[in-house]
Amino acid sequence: FNAGQPDVSNVFGGALWTLDFNLWCAASGIARVHMQQGLNFRYASWQPRDTDRAPRQTKPSYYGDVAAASALGNLKEGRVRVANLPMEGETSAAYATYVDGVLKRVVLINMQTYNYSTAADGVTRPGRVYSFGVPEGCGGEANAVTVERLIANGSNVLSGVTFNGISYNVELDEGRPVVQDNVTRDESLGIEEDGIVNVVVPDASAAIVQLGCTGASAGTKDAYKRWMWF
Secondary structure, three states, rough: OOOOOOOOOOOOHHHHHHHHHHHHHOOOOOOOOOOOOOOOOOOOEEEEOOOOOOOEEEOHHHHHHHHHHHHHHHHHOEEEEEEOOOOOOEEEEEEEEOOOOEEEEEEEOOOOOOOHOOOOOOOOEEEEEEEOOOOOOOOOOEEEEEEEEEEEEOOOOOOOEEEOOOEOOOHHHHOOEEEOOOOOOOOOOOOOOOOEEEEEEEEEEEEEOOOOOOOOOOOOOOHHHHOEEO
């Protein structure tokens, strides 16, 4: 309504909503989603040109689009399916992506509000540890997974967003991807001996865990039943 609510529809929290909404649709059997765009729309992914109401810019929700694309992967690679992983509470969401029945990725979304502007000085940003089991055949020779993070300084920020250490800020290179040296990219995380992966996800952020599973893990869709968070 009215092209979105100021400081609600156009902030980083909207990027987390975009990621969650698109994956929920995929898990519900919806094959395609069209996200409404428009000039001066607060919830649009970008503002293509300057107007008297808003400058040209890449908006936070665009990063949610990019994260959703990473979660789905190459749709021509095989038969891609998304499963919603039931979670406790209303501020966490999780999804698993399968390609031809093989577990490929797990998406963790921590939607607990965190506002950088009101956080106390010197206090570490809160977060949650999400733990889940993976089948044999994941992690490759290094027995490790790769974590891509969707993050910003807080739920309520309008800029400074990155996905996997990359910014698409129009002021950097006309919206082209630019690697940020101060943000972790392709974070490597080891798999425990019992096949458990523990991922810390700061409040108001998301993580896409690329598992590197092979065909040997096909038919292990029940692995998510070991899912837990604390």
